[in-house]
Amino acid sequence: MTLDEAQWHPSACILCECNCGVEIQLGEDGRSFAKIRGDKQHPASKGYTCNKALRLNQYQNGETGRLTTPLRRGADGTFEPVDWDTAIHEIATSLQQIRDTHSGESIFYYGGGGQGNHLGGAYSPATMHAFGARYRSSALAQEKTGEFWVSARMLGMITRADFEHCEVAVFIGKNPYQSHGFPRARSVLKEIAKDPQRSMIVVDPVRTQTAELAEYHLQVRPGTDLWLVTAMAAILVQEDLVDHPWIEEHLNGYQPVAEVLRAVPVTEYCAIADVPEPLVRQAVERIAKAASVAVFEDLGVQMNRDSTLVSYVEKLVWLLTGNFGKPGAAYVPSGLSAIGRDRGYPFGEGPRSPVVGAPIISGLVPCNVVADEILTDHPARYRAMIVESANPAHSLAQSTRMREALRSLDLLVVIDVAMTETALLADYVLPVPTQFEKYEATFFTFDFPQNIFHLRHPVLEAPAGLLTEPEIHARLVEAAGALGEADYAPLREAAAVSREAFAQAFLPLMADPGMRRLAPVLLYRTLGPTLPDDASSAAVLWAAAHQAAMANPDGMRNAGYGQAPAAGELLFDAILAGEHGIVTTVDDYDASWQRLPRERILLEVPELLRQVAALRDRPAPQPDPQFPFVLSAGERRAFTANTIMRDPSWRLRDAEGRLRISTADAESLGVSSGDLVRLTTRAGNAHVAVDVTDTMRVGHVSLPNGLGLTVDGQSTGVAPNELTLTEDRDEWVGTPWHKHVPARVESLGPTPAWLPD
Ligand code: SF4
Structure with missing residues (x-):
């Protein structure tokens, strides 16, 4: 067989949240990626990739420090191989001792996946529950939690924006040409740039590739985004460019917001931001006149000074101009997970981390306080960490301090593919297959009006001696004594009869909150073995599919799945069979309104608005x-x-x-x-x-x-x-x-x- 006749295996790129569909052809050795191409059957990317996907062989087969056996740190400080039973038993025993001596809340979970792998992490709540752990975090808590919190306060839900159909695209601290963030980003940017009826506005101190394509580049002085974005919102109010009828129909809190913005000295703020005022005014007028505006704020401002305040004012800009819930504007995505969902407590209320008292947003402790939560003699400090598919020793701030914190733990367990900077510090390292050697998926599915899900099937067999993350979580849960054969037997019997019988046996168990936390492992051990093609790891998606069917009945019906509960089963079957990815929901634009928890959007967030008003008295950054x-x-x-x-x-x-x-x-x-x-x-x-x-x-x-x-x-x-x-x-x-x-x-x-x- 020549290479050209070899099979193309559908999968996805794992290097950014877009997870473009790719097809991979293996080399004659059966392991190297000989050819990679965009997958035209993928419902979101439709054959598109950027340059990065074509180098995925270096992830799979490059010099990566690949792990092949569980490792335990020996008495002399070096790693020694151990068998899985020993590793799981010793880790479980150690976690139980820490729980019994100090409370399970001293066991901290970090990670659960990156840009391409969330399926294994979906099983982590069971392990956390089995050992009494309560606190967790991930890289999202050093990027997006400010926006999550602001969105929760104003809308009650997270939003994304429809760049494919917008008349004006606004990017704030974002260079989609390199960081993507929505399907087919480079193609969409070029389409907008070429169309004389459409415009692009970029707020960025760097003349990025996106800025090069833009009609308006507001090349802001670093660290002054808040002044610039506030000036933009103020121009809308001062020039009466806001959409009054829409505001009256949909928003609360316009008057106090308008009062603050009327008092903004626009000329002074533009000078602080070092952007010509006429250019700012032209850009704002373009926003106001557009039939639709899509706005994306990203890490350039979200990992910057005043990031939460910028998130707030950025949302004022598109809400004051009526850009929500219509084609080309902001929308509320459907999805199989609740990523980014937050309760939106007023500042100072809501859950806090146990030592520093930092606000926990979307269930995540801020990454920048993790070291402080460990390096202390506070009785509630974290004493053990389970790190899964993450590398906090490298990716969190002040690595020297993070390394010191990780070394000081009573127990550090790392679950990963390779010997990372964090794994080097661990007491136990548990090796897992790569993302192309197992079933994988992400929950970064934010598309609209058509949303998708892609359960990637294995392209290669995993080397012997590795366990998947769901299997590791199941073994830890069982070693803790939280689940066992007595729990599994009735469900296995029901699963052998039919899915309907399984549902009838499973759902009553979910009335118990403890069982709900253990549900991923319960599903993995009982429904999992009945799934075709060894897809046990996908069992957790059965519950997610049913929840999606209940949460998005219209979108699911439009996508051809009918009504719940049958829709949940049909969606789950489609997920299992859909190697190229599938459409999960087809929404009307009105769906965004239906997904909001309250009838009206709140423009006024008092504690944030006070700070926007106080900006006048803040000296310009020097x-x-x-x-x-x-x-x-x-x-x-x-x-x-x-x-x-x-x-x-x-x-x-x-x-x-x-x-x-x-x-x-x-x-x-x-x-x-x-x-x-x-x-x-x-x-x-x-x-x-x-x-x-x-x-x-x-x-x-x-x-x-x-x-x-x-x-x-x-x-x-x-x-x-x-x-x-x-x-x-x-x-x-x-x-x-x-x-x-x-x-x-x-x-x-x-x-x-x-x-x-
Ligand atoms: S846009 Fe992202 S997911 Fe798509 S090919 Fe590029 S890096 Fe990979």
């Missing part, structure tokens, strides 16, 4: 003479991804991850592209080669994300969090200021490549 540059630590570029991409050879360009610096700053420092500089922040310093570019503002430098990983003892590039501090975080929700790190840059003269300090 650079620190000791650290005159602003470092954006973690820029997405053409060859950066999350830290699961460990093989540095996957980067075809910018292999060492250079520091981007403006032409004027480079001239002042006397450096050229490729020259080495010392980059110093309050947290540390690094030597890095510069890339001189006229896309950066004077005083602004950027490092890429995903660099500084150590594979087989070799590290490439600068790990951004060696340069950040945990105390630099948002006042409201604790998200880090990674995109605003005060820094100093000093020339070290010509050197061809990055060197360690």
Whole structure:
């Protein structure tokens, strides 16, 4: 058989939240990815990929430090292989001792998946419950929790926006050309740019590829987004460009918001943001005149100063102009999970972390307080951590402090594919198959009006000796004595009869809140073995499909699944069979309104509005003479991804991850592209080669994300969090200021490549 005749295996790219469908052809060795192409049958991406998907072989088969057996740290501090029974027994015993001595609440769970793998993490609530754990977090709590909280306060739900159909697209701290965030991003951007009836507005200190395509680039001074976005909202009110009839019909709280915005000195704010006022006014007028506006705020502002306040004012802009619940505007997605859903307690109320008292948003402890929750003698401190598909030693702020915290734990268990920076510190490391060796899926399904789900089938067999995450969770739950054969037997009997019989046996158990937490493992052990093609790991989706059928009856009916409860079964069967991904809901635009928990949207969030009003009295941000540059630590570029991409050879360009610096700053420092500089922040310093570019503002430098990983003892590039501090975080929700790190840059003269300090 020639390669061209070989089978194409449907799967997905795992390098950003879009999870574009791909098809993979294996090489003659049966393991290498010989060819990768976009999957035209995928219902969201429809054959689209960016350049990154084509290098997925480096994830699967590259130099990654792949784990092949469970490891235990021995008495001499090195790892030794152990069998699974020993590892599970010892971990469970240790967790039980910690629970019995200090309370299960001292066991902290972190992770549960990244950009491409959420299925295993869906089983973690069972393990947490089995050992009495209560607190958890993930990378979302260093990115999106500010927006989640603001959305909960204003709308009661999270929103996304319809860029495919909008007349005007607004990107705030977002470069979709590299970071994507919605299907077929590069194609959609080019379509908008080419269409004379449509416009793009970009708020970004960098002249990104997206900004190059935009009609309006508001090249804001780093750290002043709040002044600029507030000026934009103020122009809408002061020039009476708001949609009064729509506001009257749908919004509460217009008067107090308008009063604050009327008092905004627009000229002064534009000057602080260093964006020409006429350009700001033109952009705002374009928004006001458009039939539809879609807005996306992302990490450029969400990991920056005033991030929660910017989220609030950004939402004022599209709500004041009536851009919700219609084609081309903001919408409330359907989905199989509740990612991002928050109760929206007023600030100061709601759940808090046990030591620092930080607000828990969407169930997640802020990442920047995790080290503080451990490095203390507080009796409620976290003493054990289970880290699953995540790498906090590298990806959370102030890595030195995070490493110290992880080392100080009584027990650290890491579940992962490779020997990560976090796994290196663990007491036990449990190896799992890669994302192409097992059933996988993400719950990042936010499309509209047609939403999708993609259960990816294995492309390859996993090497012997590995267990999937659901199997690990099931074994831990059983070792804790939380579930066993007596619980499984009646459900297995029912599952052998029919799904309907299974449902009748399963649903009464869910009246018990404890059983509800254990449900993923219960499903895995009982319904799982009845699923075709060894798809036990997908069992948890049976419950998710039924919940979706109840939550989105119209969308599911429009998608051809009929009415609940039959719709839930049909959807689950479609998920199991749909190797290329399936459509789950087809919504009317009105569905967004129906999904809101209250009839009217709240414009006024008093505690946030007070701070917007108080902005007039805040001095304009000034650079620190000791650290005159602003470092954006973690820029997405053409060859950066999350830290699961460990093989540095996957980067075809910018292999060492250079520091981007403006032409004027480079001239002042006397450096050229490729020259080495010392980059110093309050947290540390690094030597890095510069890339001189006229896309950066004077005083602004950027490092890429995903660099500084150590594979087989070799590290490439600068790990951004060696340069950040945990105390630099948002006042409201604790998200880090990674995109605003005060820094100093000093020339070290010509050197061809990055060197360690
Ligand atoms: S990195 Fe590119 S190919 Fe991969 S999911 Fe994102 S947009 Fe798609």
